[in-house]
Amino acid sequence: MTNSPEALIDTTSVSDKPYHHGDLRRQILDEAARLLREEGESGLSMRKLAQNLGVSRTAPYHHFTDKQALLCGVAEEGFRRLQEVVRTPPFVDGGEMSEAAVRLFVKRYVQFSIENAEYYELMFGARLWKSQQLTDSLRSEAYDAFKAYIEQVRLWQQSMSNTDVDALRFAQVSWSTLHGMSRLLIDGIYLDVTAINVMSDTAAKMFWQQLHIPS
Amino acid sequence: MTNSPEALIDTTSVSDKPYHHGDLRRQILDEAARLLREEGESGLSMRKLAQNLGVSRTAPYHHFTDKQALLCGVAEEGFRRLQEVVRTPPFVDGGEMSEAAVRLFVKRYVQFSIENAEYYELMFGARLWKSQQLTDSLRSEAYDAFKAYIEQVRLWQQSMSNTDVDALRFAQVSWSTLHGMSRLLIDGIYLDVTAINVMSDTAAKMFWQQLHIPS
């Protein structure tokens, strides 16, 4: 007889549930994100992580080969969350894309990056991308997210009158704008969080005009 | 009699030359940047730094109170370099600002961020800005740089016809675009460096149209 509470509740339906601890992999991912959020990158260590979860220092290494791999796991979850945002179509007035819809989309993106700052930093940080050690699953999840973004931009362009704008290029540049705003806010360079809405609207207007005004 | 080569050459004209080693503070800053560039953030440690310069592990602590303070010093130098770029006025056709001038400016900015990636990452990274431990001199240097950028944008606007665009807001959003492009390239998310010019031109055109087309 074990004194683990999980023994009383049938949770075997979860496929990859670890044996001993009960749900270690899941808890590692959550605790890692919590530490990143509350104490920053320097506050996350494998040892503290393990201690906070009541396991030995090397226990997490049975679920993630590396600290790097753990961070990849966290980022992967971030991309999954981002896709929900990027895939949700903005409201459409009378079946046609409007500037208001673009505004909404921009705000959603920036809001996501702020509310999930600890994920966003990993998802688009040099720590992972320059390491040449990206998990395959992370790479594909990230690719899907960018694909979904391009899909969105294509919707904006359906009603566009400026035929001089290349779809991919515009997607890249507009994404750069969103990413730049997000990073400046997340990294604490723009501390004036109240300016978020104004900046978002300015960006959205810029996008919309770029697409709908003949060059 | 000392065997230091500096003893044979009069370098006392340099104001803050350290006593024993000859030029330690300067060399620390350079070696730090070199390590960051060649081995990434994880490749820079105070101890390795000292060892590479042939001094003891704690010698650098007499020139920088912290590792953080050292990084602030590196970033500060980066801002000084950036100001050269941002202050250099783009060519002007017939005394009036042109789209080509904006293109040039955009390219200069992005090129700077790529060629000085190790500085740029520190200058605009969370590592420093979220630490609440910014050096006063760094803070003022960064402020000056942003002020110079706004100055540039004002030049763009001198000939603008779209009076609906607020100067500060536009400066923030356009800077977000440049920063976003730079980070995506630096952090290794956009690996296609050949796309830099195309993206820069697309961004410049977007800026220009935003300012010169009536809303």
Next chain:
DNA sequence: AAGCAATCTTGACACTGTCTATATTGAGCG
């Protein structure tokens, strides 16, 4: 020549990631 502050050094401590055993456990099969 003396004193003093700036500079450099060694020693120490707590902390990190992670490798190498070793131990425990739960699941599957006879």
Next chain:
DNA sequence: CGCTCAATATAGACAGTGTCAAGATTGCTT
């Protein structure tokens, strides 16, 4: 039921890190 085995957890160890404290050296100033 009982055995086996792989999955999971553990303790020990090692090199590396930032940085504090105490002492040694140096060169400028008086």
